[in-house]
Amino acid sequence: MEKVNLITSRTVVLPVENVDTDQIIPARFLKATSKIGLGKNLFADWRFDADGKPKADFILNRPEASGAAILVAGDNFGCGSSREHAPWALHDYGFRAVVSTSIADIFRNNALKNGLIPVVVDRAVHEKLLAAPDAIVTISVEDQTLTLADGTRTSFPIDPFARFCLLNGVDELEFLLAQEPAIAAFEKSRAG
């Protein structure tokens, strides 16, 4: 896994609550057997009309959204299906962090394993971010902070182990494989 620490970028604001993973990547795009290239179908039904033409009013189709790596969304982002295709699609598109007042459990877990940082902030900071689309924001995994251009800094929670893995580029599977003796001992104790 790539190491991740500092992310500085303009924000894209999607002020919708309960964005579910079916919106992030509709099911018809889940027939892939690889995780590469899903970004082109990110938010497909919000981004494109029935003929596949970009909808001009959707935020990701606006020029100011191009190149932004931080998505600010409404409450309870990533609810619904456990499809890891959702963080794969966001990451493939270019996002490196999602900021909300709350983020659904399975999505958060999946995101952390793919270098996409789930950042939960309080309502006041969230309001500020919603009110200022295109703001330049810096996220530090090491310090667990989100800093606005005006210097306002807020901290966000992150599981210490996930943080360690992100900062050091450690794959959780490698860590689990190294636990083999403990797993074998557990299996033995149960067999007895």
Added chain:
Amino acid sequence: MKPRTMFQKIWEAHLVRPASADTPAILYVDLHLIHEVTSPQAFTWLREKNLKVRRPERTVATMDHSTPTTPRGRDGKIQVLDNAAALQIAALEKNCADFGIELHALGSDGQGIVHVIGPELGLTQPGAIIVCGDSHTSTHGAFGALAFGIGTSEVSHVLATQSLLQQPPKTLAVTIEGTLRPGVTAKDVILAVVARLGIGGGNGHVIEYRGSAIRALSMEERMTVCNMSIEAGARAGMIAPDETTFAYLEGRPRAPKGAAWDKAVAAWRSLPSDPGAAFDREEKFDADKLEPMITYGTNPGMGISIGGPIPAPSNATAEKALAYMGLTGEKKLLGHKIDVVFIGSCTNSRLSDLRAAAGIFKGRKVAEGVRVLVVPGSQAIKKAAEAEGLDRVFREAGADWREAGCSMCIAMNGDQLKPGQYAVSTSNRNFEGRQGAGGRTFLASPVTAAASAITGRITDAREMV
């Protein structure tokens, strides 16, 4: 010893290593279920890293999401016409063959929706930790198992190590006392729970459903309840095992037999939460007050009792939902015209669901212009339903009787809504486009769905008996 919840007992019995300040707990997984959509990448990583599946006998595979449900050809085989789906199905076949994993392949007797076949085969057992790359794994909690959905990275973790890294969740007791009134089903119970908690209200929690109304439910009804725990954001929902559980499991192909059965049941009896065990949170419901429920919006938490008005939108998200649904706040849903009815999915595709729907269809005809799909959850259910003639009841009423699978619940297998169509669906998600781009879903029970199929409008089934 301090009183413990059922969740705590199961969690503690599976700790390879407890959580520390720096690392999450390592949990041992008893049963890993896989399907074609969320597993291919995990096998690719295993191959890249030259890893084996640690305990192939603890993983069981089926095909359900991208498989067609259209009737078999003359050769008795199910045709897969979609290339991408065919590739995905072939990938699962190869992965299972290469890594020595039991597969219930398309059209075989054991095939069906992953959350339907686990219990049916007796693989789902009390006290177990069960995972699957699928959020409705919560279904298996109906047996007093700790069962939750995982992502594809975690699927690779379980394949390679039979273990998972997990932070302990909080516990939420949902207590439902009293007696359900006639016409109120398990689906209505869970839609009411999700409506109260809200779509994110259970985030971070494992739900234990308790109380006399829950005790009175059959196993199939309990599965319907636990299935939709994730629709409130809770990764797992569980119900303490009891005589109903044991009676369902006894004699199933993979349930323990003979002396092993007696030993297992004795152990399972110690699973229920101890009296006085503390939950982090509790929500209470009065079963006698529950009504048949239906959703009006674009997430499963947007539910109302079937006769009630649609709530006036309180913010931009609610307005967006009503605009998508083409509905107006403060109006009633009852009587709203529909185009499609879907009876199926891991929520409501079991024999009792089909019987309930057939009870309404019998001797009646589907309204003109309404398309009705009845999709059994598994090949075994299909057979059982046909043995008692339910297929004929559906066909004579004008409904389509299909092969087993996820079908229109997820619309990635050819079964889907057209843009703008309205469907009453017994599945679990009414997200925008879930049943086909532009499609609009009302979630409800099998009897509400069947009654609505007959009238072509949203109908309270209690008016039909």
